[in-house]
Amino acid sequence: DTGVSQNPRHKITKRGQNVTFRCDPISEHNRLYWYRQTLGQGPEFLTYFQNEAQLEKSRLLSDRFSAERPKGSFSTLEIQRTEQGDSAMYLCASSGWGRQGSDTKNIQYFGAGTRLSVL
């Protein structure tokens, strides 16, 4: 088990460009989450997948943001027409199957994040 993996670790882009980030969750985890963290703040929830279904989206996820998890394994987060305000750390987390009485589904493990800088 290698943990949650995110790529790239850093991305520098010009305003107006599109960017895509990838997250590979812990292999047996069926739940996947995206968060955004700006400087000096705690992470803020963006969206949640259970298997391939996107079940919850925050109001922070504007129309320029889209997330997918096509086969219920890895996920991508795309930002179109990037703005300077999109500069942040984008964190992915995953959690496991919840057997009855198990805490596993409620424990989110985070990747190292992708730091986006929009110039």
Added chain:
Amino acid sequence: GEDVEQSLFLSVREGDSSVINCTYTDSSSTYLYWYKQEPGAGLQLLTYIFSNMDMKQDQRLTVLLNKKDKHLSLRIADTQTGDSAIYFCAGLTGYALNFGKGTSLLVTP
């Protein structure tokens, strides 16, 4: 987030105990967590507590939950320089974790 509040900074001497405090407003939070973040890194889960518990101990870490006052604390015994980091309190509401702004812990020799 505005629903979870933490003091921003704490400084302790190596070997002392550290106590990091958190208050939350959402009484429907089923689980409460402490995460650690080192510079430029992701979040490392330290410990968590179910909302019907009032204490949990895990090696050097002790979590206390006062549900009536919506107050959560993390005590780190025998604090080491490697414990210097930002500590985030978070509550689980539905699927989403709701984080505080973090407490920056500085451990001095």
